[in-house]
Amino acid sequence: MKYVMGIDLGTSGVKVILVDENGKVCSEASKPYRLIQEEPGYCEQQPEDWVKQTIAAMKELMEKLPDHSREVEGISFSGQMHGLVLLNESRQVLRPAILWNDTRTTAQCTHITKRLGDRLQKITKNRALEGFTLPKLLWIKEHEPHIDQQIDMFLLPKDYVRFRLTGALHCDYSDAAGTLMFNIGDSEWSEEICQAFDIPRHICPPLVTSEAEVGPLLPQIAREVGIKEGAKVFAGGADNACGAIGAGIVSSDRTLCSIGTSGVILSYEEDHERELQGNLHLFHHAKKDAFYTMGVTLSAGYSLNWIKGLLAPEESFQSLLEGAANITPGAKGLLFTPYLVGERTPHADSSIRGSFIGLDSRHERAHVVRAVLEGITFSLNESIALFRQAGKNINSIVSIGGGARSRTWLQMQADIFQAEVIQLDNEQGPALGAAMLAAVGCGWYPSLDACADLLIHQTAIYEPKQQHANVYADLFPLYQRIYTQTRDIHAGLEPYRSV
Structure with missing residues (x-):
């Protein structure tokens, strides 16, 4: 029997599930991490906490099912949207990540709206709101210029964890669409928006589809968590997108x-x-x-x-x-x-x-x-x-x-x-959606639609x-x-x- 692993990086903790070829969820493990709220409206987390707890949850899952560890064929991710992780040229984290529910950026949202007007909605299909990634970048420019000068790349939360597990830097379209820097129609980073706010284009990570294979686990990570080397890793998607797939x-x-x-x-x-x-x-x-x-x-x-x-x-x-x-x-x-x-x-x-x-x-x-x-x-x-x-x-x-x-x-x-x-x-939500992306990526099913037909079943209907x-x-x-x-x-x- 072969297995895939779905990893969901949530706001309060990470959840990891193991799914077999028949669509059965064999086991799960979860680990919490702390929220940093030093001032009203501030919500931050340490990216290192995500990595440590993800590895710990993967390891716990494999220790529960040691006989399955050699048969894990694919891994994919779901993650909290919009969060800003900043890396320097050496790929070190520059500061705690600013999360989706951080509301400090009202002034930056007003500036974005005034600067771009109707173009913002036309390009991104979204309005400037505090949760998005672009306002966070502009807040850093204004309030932490010493950090801004060191930025060589930004990542979304799950993409940072995946980078630490694989060494590969990517962002999928579903997460990129939540940054307010992404051209929805053209499916690429918006040069117009980057230029409008003096954001170097090179700090935007390479784009891939959610089903894209982005590399195997690093050998040392595979050994630490107890998974065979060479397991395929797929990009995954934003938590809401993966939650939709899982439902x-x-x-x-x-x-x-x-x-x-x-x-x-x-x-x-x-x-x-x-x-x-x-x-x-x-x-x-x-x-x-x-x-x-x-x-x-x-x-x-x-x-x-x-x-x-x-x-x-x-x-x-x-x-x-x-x-x-x-x-x-x-x-x-x-x-x-x-x-x-x-x-x-x-x-x-x-x-x-x-x-x-x-x-x-x-x-x-x-x-x-x-x-x-x-x-x-x-x-x-x-x-x-x-x-x-x-x-x-x-x-x-x-x-x-x-x-x-x-x-x-x-x-x-x-x-x-x-x-x-x-x-x-x-109901396993985004973690199941991530596992389904891995299953389709491994060739178990011809499409997500076919996968959903076989794996997802209703148990009750509530009428008004x-x-x-x-x-x-x-x-x-x-x-x-x-x-x-x-x-x-x-x-x-x-x-x-x-x-």
Whole structure:
């Protein structure tokens, strides 16, 4: 039996899975790493932590299954998007990586928009938002010129880990599309954008497809983790693109809801010409010659983690959600907006913060938890509303991540989205998508579509309960008004957040 390995470099940790030729996930291993938040809005990590923990997870996986170690044929990657890793000429890391959820670059985003105007949207199909890579580069230019002068190349997070495991420097199209420096239509780095901001073209890494073979593991890495030398390594893709593959979103009739630290509504696209609005994004898919549109809630699962830490730090998530299951829709008149670190879709606003609206003395812990779940789902529904306004027919949604592990939350998604919500029988998310890229790269399947047909199966379908859907249809417009009604208040509070 032969095997492939999928490596998903997430925001809070790395996950590694082993998949056999029949599509069975044989085992998995995960390792955490720390987040550095030295100032409000700052989110950084040490790239060396990614490398050490990835190697540790690979080694643990092989130690669990020592008989399989000689049969690992291919390895591929998924990774958190947008993060900025800076290398000098000697390929040493110059500073901690600035992550996707870092919001320090509002001034740089304003500068990009003023400098390029409509050209930015035409070239990149995206607006200038704090999460993207280009604003981070410009922040470095302005605030750390001594670092800027040493930059010889930048990489995205998973690409740095892959470089350390193979010695090869590359970036795939799906991750490049999230930098705000990539020409979506021409599938190449934008000379116009680089010249506009005095960015040397040579610091942009070589581009490859997600299915491209980029080299074997370095012999010393193969020996350390217990994998035979010569195992093929494939480029892989951005976490959302790989998550889409791992959920079978490889054709135009499929939509994905993925709830991790952030939350994503993603829809497959055949081309890059769709007109977008409300801070929806368009990126290259990890599937060759395909694209996807996407809306993002920055604090989805993060909001649930936050409320658990406040109210039930010693309890399991299952215990926390059991109480919410007994609360009727609407949480007894309590609404929550999940803007804990700002928001992206439909409001590109790094200053907005979360709110509880309607608190009274009758509310108990279960009402608060229910309101948080509903608020996260309302925020995701704003992206679905934008897709529908743009002409997308969304009747069926595959749900993965934290939102797919609770029957209460799955039913809530169906009721709020007013669509059937599909739960998969073996939901491994981006790690499975990465493994599927390796499997296709190794020639096990003729295409990702064929691979998805054989590997991905649904286990349950949640249909909207009309009575609940009617309640949420009434509450959703009220939820949407909270942003405009509280925006100025939150802006006024911003100076006090660092006190």
